[in-house]
Every structure is written in structure tokens, then in C-alpha cells.
Amino acid sequence: MSNKNISITLTTNKKQKPDVNNLVFGKVFTDHMFVMDYSSDKGWHDARITPYQPITIEPSAMIFHYGQTVFEGLKAYFSEDGKVLLFRPEKNMQRLNQSNDRLCIPAIDEELALEALKELINIDREWVPQAEGTSLYVRPFIISTEPTLGVHPANNYKFMIIMSPVGSYYKEGIHPVKIAVENKYVRAVAGGTGQAKTAGNYASSLKAQEVAEEKGYSQVLWLDGVERKYIEEVGSMNIFFKINGEVVTPELNGSILAGITRDSIIHLLKHWNVPVVEKRISIDEIFQAYKDGQLEEVFGTGTAAVISPVGELFWNNERIIVNGGQTGELSMKLYNTLTGIQLGKESDPFGWVVEVEQKVEHK
Amino acid sequence: MSNKNISITLTTNKKQKPDVNNLVFGKVFTDHMFVMDYSSDKGWHDARITPYQPITIEPSAMIFHYGQTVFEGLKAYFSEDGKVLLFRPEKNMQRLNQSNDRLCIPAIDEELALEALKELINIDREWVPQAEGTSLYVRPFIISTEPTLGVHPANNYKFMIIMSPVGSYYKEGIHPVKIAVENKYVRAVAGGTGQAKTAGNYASSLKAQEVAEEKGYSQVLWLDGVERKYIEEVGSMNIFFKINGEVVTPELNGSILAGITRDSIIHLLKHWNVPVVEKRISIDEIFQAYKDGQLEEVFGTGTAAVISPVGELFWNNERIIVNGGQTGELSMKLYNTLTGIQLGKESDPFGWVVEVEQKVEHK
Ligand SMILES: Cc1ncc(COP(=O)(O)O)c(C=O)c1O
Ligand SMILES: Cc1ncc(COP(=O)(O)O)c(C=O)c1O
Numbered sequence: 001m002s003n004k005n006i007s008i009t010l011t012t013n014k015k016q017k018p019d020v021n022n023l024v025f026g027k028v029f030t031d032h033m034f035v036m037d038y039s040s041d042k043g044w045h046d047a048r049i050t051p052y053q054p055i056t057i058e059p060s061a062m063i064f065h066y067g068q069t070v071f072e073g074l075k076a077y078f079s080e081d082g083k084v085l086l087f088r089p090e091k092n093m094q095r096l097n098q099s100n101d102r103l104c105i106p107a108i109d110e111e112l113a114l115e116a117l118k119e120l121i122n123i124d125r126e127w128v129p130q131a132e133g134t135s136l137y138v139r140p141f142i143i144s145t146e147p148t149l150g151v152h153p154a155n156n157y158k159f160m161i162i163m164s165p166v167g168s169y170y171k172e173g174i175h176p177v178k179i180a181v182e183n184k185y186v187r188a189v190a191g192g193t194g195q196a197k198t199a200g201n202y203a204s205s206l207k208a209q210e211v212a213e214e215k216g217y218s219q220v221l222w223l224d225g226v227e228r229k230y231i232e233e234v235g236s237m238n239i240f241f242k243i244n245g246e247v248v249t250p251e252l253n254g255s256i257l258a259g260i261t262r263d264s265i266i267h268l269l270k271h272w273n274v275p276v277v278e279k280r281i282s283i284d285e286i287f288q289a290y291k292d293g294q295l296e297e298v299f300g301t302g303t304a305a306v307i308s309p310v311g312e313l314f315w316n317n318e319r320i321i322v323n324g325g326q327t328g329e330l331s332m333k334l335y336n337t338l339t340g341i342q343l344g345k346e347s348d349p350f351g352w353v354v355e356v357e358q359k360v361e362h363k
Numbered sequence: 364m365s366n367k368n369i370s371i372t373l374t375t376n377k378k379q380k381p382d383v384n385n386l387v388f389g390k391v392f393t394d395h396m397f398v399m400d401y402s403s404d405k406g407w408h409d410a411r412i413t414p415y416q417p418i419t420i421e422p423s424a425m426i427f428h429y430g431q432t433v434f435e436g437l438k439a440y441f442s443e444d445g446k447v448l449l450f451r452p453e454k455n456m457q458r459l460n461q462s463n464d465r466l467c468i469p470a471i472d473e474e475l476a477l478e479a480l481k482e483l484i485n486i487d488r489e490w491v492p493q494a495e496g497t498s499l500y501v502r503p504f505i506i507s508t509e510p511t512l513g514v515h516p517a518n519n520y521k522f523m524i525i526m527s528p529v530g531s532y533y534k535e536g537i538h539p540v541k542i543a544v545e546n547k548y549v550r551a552v553a554g555g556t557g558q559a560k561t562a563g564n565y566a567s568s569l570k571a572q573e574v575a576e577e578k579g580y581s582q583v584l585w586l587d588g589v590e591r592k593y594i595e596e597v598g599s600m601n602i603f604f605k606i607n608g609e610v611v612t613p614e615l616n617g618s619i620l621a622g623i624t625r626d627s628i629i630h631l632l633k634h635w636n637v638p639v640v641e642k643r644i645s646i647d648e649i650f651q652a653y654k655d656g657q658l659e660e661v662f663g664t665g666t667a668a669v670i671s672p673v674g675e676l677f678w679n680n681e682r683i684i685v686n687g688g689q690t691g692e693l694s695m696k697l698y699n700t701l702t703g704i705q706l707g708k709e710s711d712p713f714g715w716v717v718e719v720e721q722k723v724e725h726k
Contacts, residue, residue, distance in 0.1 A: 025511075025512065025513050026423065026511050026512025026513055027510075027511050027512075029422075029423060033422060052422075054419045054420055054421050054422070055419070055420060055421075055422055056417045056418070056419050057417055057418060057420060058417050058418075059392075059396060059415075059417070059418055059523050059525050060389065060392060060502075060525060060527075063426070063427065063562075064426065064432060064434075064504060064506050064562070065432075065434055065502070065504060065562060065565070066562050066565035066566055066569075067430045067432065067561070067562025067563045067564075067565060067566035068566045068569065069427060069428075069430065069566070071427075071428055102570060103566055103569065103570070104569040104570055104573055137512070139423075139428070139512060141427060141428060143427050147390075148388075148389050148390050149388065149389025149390075149500070149502060149527060150388050150389055151565050151568070151569075151572070151598060151599060152569070152572070153569050153573065160422050162422050162423060164423075164512060184554060185554045185555070186552050186553070186554030186555045187555075188555075189549050189552040189555070189588040189589075190549070190588075191547060191548045191549030191588060191591075192548070192549045192550075192551075192552070192555075192567055192588065193563070193566070193567045198430070198563070198566060198567075199426075199427070199428060199429050199430025199562070199563060199566075200430045200556070200561070200562060200563015200564070200566055200567060201430075201563070202428070202429035202430060202514050203429055203430035203431045203432070203466055203556070203561060203562075203563050204555055204556045204561075204563060205514070206429075206431065206466065206467040206514075206515070206516050207465060207466070207467055209514070209515070210467055210516065225552040225553075225554060225555065225588060225589070226552075226588070226589045228554075235514060236514060
């Protein structure tokens with residue numbers, strides 16, 4: 001029992017760990033998971049760490065019908081000196097509660113959630129992979145479990161944290177991606193759920209993604225749903241453009257996710273005195289900047305890849321090659337700095353890194 | 364075994380049926396359910412009717428994270444002469460496949476699904492309530508079950524049908540509802556998932572609904588997400604206005620659901636030579652028609668209530684009372700005719716009603 005009253009039941013049957021050189025994203029899960037229940041009468045209760053296992057749930061559970069659910073994604077890194085480090089995890093718990101608010105899900109105790117997360121990582125510490133570029137991906141999520149078909153905020157929920165060791169995003173070095181600008185489908189619109197991390201946003205994105213992949217693009221760049229010309233974000237990344245020495249990124253307009261990597265990049269750029277502006281940017285402006293020879297770099301930012309340079313953009317039958325299809329200097333510097341901080345190799349001017357302290361071994 | 368190869372396992376422990384006079388929507392389920400699995404290698408397979416029971420599912424199942432899911436809703440009615448009747452059930456299966464397409468879920472065999480539905484109703488025939496206004500609500504739905512955190516169309520799904528006896532919507536007579544026009548939140552936008560029956564649309568609607576209820580309104584009327592002035596639909600209903608003798612309803616614009624009741628109402632009105640037009644309608648026009656003394660009736664249409672007269676609309680601090688807050692003549696006639704057809708009491712000029720033929724009793 002910890003001071004936050006998280007009960008712990010350890011597995012008696014540890015799984016074999018996967019080959020760290022062949023990790024597939026989000027397929028293999030660690031030995032344990034965190035679970036906490038909510039009911040309208042008891043509030044959040046019964047915080048517990050248990051062996052990783054399937055859940056049993058009614059077919060009428062509201063999650064299956066009305067999608068009331070939120071999630072988060074963050075990573076635990078193994079540092080050179082043997083520590084396990086988290087990157088701004090409190091931001092994920094804050095954002096989880098912001099998503100909760102939009103989805104009418106009762107707020108969680110962020111401190112408890114953070115402690116549960118650390119406790120869980122500690123218990124499955126040997127699952128934090130040590131090979132270069134690897135990490136332990138952590139997925140907190142909440143689902144509505146009330147077994148009723150009425151459309152209303154549920155009276156029952158489950159908050160869970162599951163974890164999966166993940167491989168290096170850039171096993172063969174950083175390769176810029178090709179991105180198609182989406183004209184037909186819309187991900188989200190102001191007044192909708194775009195700024196929440198909730199399942200429906202991802203479900204609605206699959207179709208455009210499928211079409212883009214058929215054409216050889218790895219992701220889509222979303223435009224706003226109103227005028228269909230302002231840049232929003234990429235699948236699971238925010239997007240930045242370096243134009244004539246200045247870095248620009250779409251402002252938080254109510255329909256894009258407030259990425260934690262995005263926020264960190266903005267902080268770093270300001271720290272370096274690189275001009276950075278959050279504003280509404282049209283896709284025309286980007287193509288025009290390219291034509292004017294001023295589009296220097298484009299990169300996505302997100303927990304999965306940290307920085308993902310964009311080498312090609314396709315829109316309205318026009319294809320532009322950014323920086324000769326190569327990773328730009330600033331993209332590279334940001335990648336190196338941010339991953340350096342995350343791994344405890346670089347100084348951490350903003351105090352972003354949180355160590356998961358090793359506790360006495362659980363029996 | 365039926366000719367479509369639906370295997371059947373009957374319960375050995377029939378539940379007690381609820382009091383038909385106190386049925387709460389979607390809380391109690393019948394003794395059996397239909398299940399069919401999908402995997403990329405086998406396609407849809409293993410169609411079966413089993414005792415109603417919880418499902419066991421991995422915490423990493425994609426439904427919990429990326430919301431790839433669709434559903435339908437229809438009713439089985441007990442007729443005066445002891446038949447069990449469905450209303451245009453093939454339309455629900457067609458719409459399910461349209462939703463599937465938008466959500467990148469593999470199409471189901473509509474004929475098989477219809478047969479499964481009938482077989483299931485037959486087995487749980489004694490659950491079709493007989494009291495006036497009651498019915499058996501049928502909920503087909505599909506969830507993505509692949510246990511992987513990558514954002515892509517899943518490789519595994521479950522198609523299920525569950526059923527719940529539901530009470531009369533109008534136990535104490537038809538009472539017009541009060542509806543608030545929503546200015547802040549948006550349900551869906553063209554290019555999004557608004558015309559699919561998928562969980563995310565309902566999750567995103569909860570917040571506005573909550574705010575409206577606090578103000579004493581039972582539902583919200585959604586406006587378009589682009590200009591925020593054109594009328595879309597209500598929570599789980601399409602909407603119609605009778606203005607100066609003409610009935611108008613928003614056209615199918617890509618962001619509203621193509622209601623089956625909506626379609627039936629349009630057919631009936633045309634059959635009666637009542638002018639009916641599907642077009643873009645702004646909320647201003649409605650308030651103006653009211654001021655001009657031309658707004659005669661407003662009603663919602665959907666499977667749950669069939670016709671739901673609207674007695675009050677609230678928008679921008681203005682409140683209008685429709686038809687003195689009373690149910691209009693046309694609303695009443697449509698309600699009586701449609702429920703009459705559904706119950707086999709009125710002639711069925713379009714051949715909408717489908718009987719669930721009684722089979723030899725299953726052991
Ligand atoms: C839609 C979307 N945008 C942006 C991001 C990037 O956010 P973060 O930097 O917090 O990982 C993510 C991934 O979490 C996402 O899902
Ligand atoms: C969003 C929405 N609009 C409209 C409807 C009405 O459709 P139907 O008449 O097919 O029940 C429903 C209910 O099914 C709905 O969920």
C-alpha cells in the first residue's frame with residue numbers, strides 16, 4: 001500500500017519480454033496495469049495495480065455506443081546512468097482532466113494518477129527498454145462502463161493505465177515523411193472535440209489516412225473544417241514551419257490538440273532566441289513561401305516521434321519538396337536537444353524531467 | 364442452425380422479465396444476444412446466438428482508444444393480432460454499412476444481419492412487451508477489438524445485437540418538448556462523421572446537452588459548424604417545421620443523420636399531397652416565420668419517440684412558443700399514422716412492415 005492507498009496485487013506469472021530490436025508499437029504490454037473505478041455514489045475509488053489482464057464488460061456499456069472516453073500518451077525513458085525518466089508527466093494528467101471536462105467525465109485526482117503511474121512503472125521497471133531510442137509507452141485512459149443505452153453522461157467509469165515497450169522511431173536514422181494535405185475530410189471543428197484527446201477524433205481520421213496511404217503518403221495534414229484553408233495538425237502531431245528564419249505553428253484555436261511536445265518546442269525556441277509565432281496559417285501561405293524560396297523547414301511534433309521532419313507536402317495536385325527532402329538543421333537540433341533532455345543527457349533548463357525513484361523491490 | 368449458419372446456444376437460466384409499466388430505456392436486456400467476429404484473414408465469421416452475457420476484451424482493444432465503432436437502433440412491435448413486426452429493418456442494415464464505410468469497418472452481409480436479428484427476436488419473442496406504446500428496442504453495433512495501440516483501421520471486430528424492452532415514450536400523453544438552439548458547441552461538420560451513426564458524435568454532444576438540461580431544456584437543436592446558422596438536427600432526432608402550410612426539413616448535407624423516420628415522414632407527406640421540402644434552413648428563418656405568424660408546427664422524428672412535437676424553442680435569449688405549446692394537428696396525424704403502420708393497425712402503402720415469423724420453438 002502506498003500513501004495514496006493504491007492496493008497492489010503482483011503477477012505470479014511474469015511474461016517473457018519481447019526482443020527490444022523488434023518492438024512493434026503498442027502490441028505487447030507489461031505485466032501489470034493500474035485500474036480505478038468511478039461510480040456516482042462513491043466517486044473515484046478502489047485504486048489498484050493488478051496483473052495485466054482482459055476486462056469483463058457488459059455489451060451495453062456506454063463506451064461501445066456513445067464513445068465517452070479520453071486518453072493520454074507519454075513515455076518513460078531509461079537514462080545512461082540507469083534512471084527511469086518521465087517528461088512533463090503532470091502535463092498529461094492536466095490534459096486528461098481538460099479532456100474529461102469536454103467529455104463530461106468526472107475529473108481524476110492528478111496527483112494520485114501521477115503516483116499510480118510512477119508506482120506502476122516501478123513495479124514493471126524491468127520492462128523499460130534500454131536500447132537506444134526505445135522507451136516504455138504509457139497509456140492512461142478512461143472509459144464509460146455504465147450498462148445503459150440512454151445518451152447521457154455515464155454514472156460509471158474505469159480509469160486504467162497500461163504500458164507497452166516501444167522501439168525506436170528512427171531505427172534507420174531520421175527520414176523525412178511525405179504528407180498529403182486533406183481537402184475532403186475534416187478531423188474537427190471549433191465547438192467540437194478537437195482539443196480533447198478522445199477516441200472519436202481518431203475514428204474520424206481513419207478514412208482520410210487510408211486514402212492518403214494508398215497514394216503513398218504516410219500522414220494527412222488537416223485543414224480547418226470551416227474555410228478549409230487554415231492549417232490544423234497532422235494525425236498525431238502538431239506542425240511547425242520555418243519560413244525565412246521565423247518558426248510558425250497554428251495557434252491553439254479550439255480544434256487542435258495542445259501538444260506537450262509543441263509546447264516544449266516553443267519554450268526551447270524562445271530560450272534560444274529563435275523567433276517563433278503561434279498564429280492562423282493558411283495552406284496557401286505555405287505553398288507561396290515555398291515558391292518564394294522561403295520555406296526552410298517543416299516538422300511535426302509529438303510524443304511518438306518527438307520531431308518528425310516533413311520532406312514533401314502534397315495539396316491540390318501540387319507537390320512541394322521541403323529542404324531538398326532532407327532533415328533541416330533546426331529540426332535536427334530540436335530533436336537532439338529534446339531527446340537529450342528526455343534521456344537526462346542534456347541540461348534541463350525548465351525542470352521538465354521527473355525521475356521515477358526506485359523503491360524497495362515488491363515481492 | 365439456420366440456412367445462414369447461425370449457431371444457437373440457448374440459456375439454461377431465463378431471467379425474470381421487468382414490469383412492463385416501469386420500463387426504463389436500455390437498462391434491462393433479453394436472455395440472448397447475437398455475436399459475429401471479424402478478422403482480416405477470415406472475414407466475418409462465427410455467427411452465433413448465445414445467452415446474453417458480458418464480453419471479455421483486452422484493455423488495449425482499439426474501441427477503447429480510437430473509437431472505431433458504429434451502431435443502429437430499431438424496434439420490434441407486438442401487434443394487436445399477436446404478430447411481431449419490424450419497421451423497415453433493411454434500412455437500418457443499409458445505414459449500418461454506410462456508417463461502416465465512413466469508419467473503415469468491413470461491410471457486413473445485410474441479409475445475414477437481418478436474418479440474425481429475426482432469429483434472435485424469435486428466440487426472445489416473449490420479451491416483446493405487449494402493453495400499449497411499448498416495444499423491444501434492438502441495438503446492432505460493431506466494435507473494433509484488435510488489441511493494438513496503433514492508429515489504423517483494426518484487423519478485428521465484433522458485431523453484436525442486443526435487445527431491451529422499452530416503455531412508452533408517451534405514457535402520460537404526448538407532451539411537446541422544449542429545445543434550446545446550441546450556439547457554442549458543434550456536433551458535426553461536413554467532411555466529418557455526422558452522417559454516420561458512430562459513438563464519437565454522441566460523446567461530443569453530451570456537454571451541450573448537459574448545459575441545456577441545466578437551463579430546463581430537454582434537448583439541443585444543433586446548428587451547422589461552419590456558419591453556425593443553418594439548422595442540423597436534434598440529439599437523436601431529425602427536425603421538421605411546418606411554415607405557412609409547407610413542411611420543411613434540413614436537407615441531407617453530409618453532417619446530419621439520414622433518419623429512417625425522417626424518410627418515412629417525407630414519404631407519407633408526399634403521399635398525402637402535403638407540400639414538403641428538403642433544404643437548407645437558417646434558424647433566423649424559423650424565428651422570422653414565428654414573428655410573421657407563419658410557424659405552425661415543429662416536430663422531431665426518430666425511432667425512439669417516432670414524432671416529438673416541439674413546444675418551445677430558445678435561441679440567443681429569445682424564446683418562441685410553437686402552436687401555443689400544444690401538439691399540432693399534422694404532428695398528431697403523422698404520429699398516429701406511423702405508429703399505426705408500425706403496429707399493423709393502419710394500411711401500409713409502402714410495404715414498410717416486416718413480420719418476424721414465428722418458428723418452431725427452440726428447445
Ligand atoms: C491529434 C494529436 N495532435 C498532436 C499530438 C501531439 O501531442 P503530444 O506532443 O502531447 O504528444 C498528438 C499526440 O499525442 C495527437 O494525438
Ligand atoms: C443523430 C440522430 N439523428 C436522427 C436520428 C433519427 O433516426 P431514425 O429515424 O432512423 O431513428 C437518430 C436516431 O437514430 C440519431 O441518433
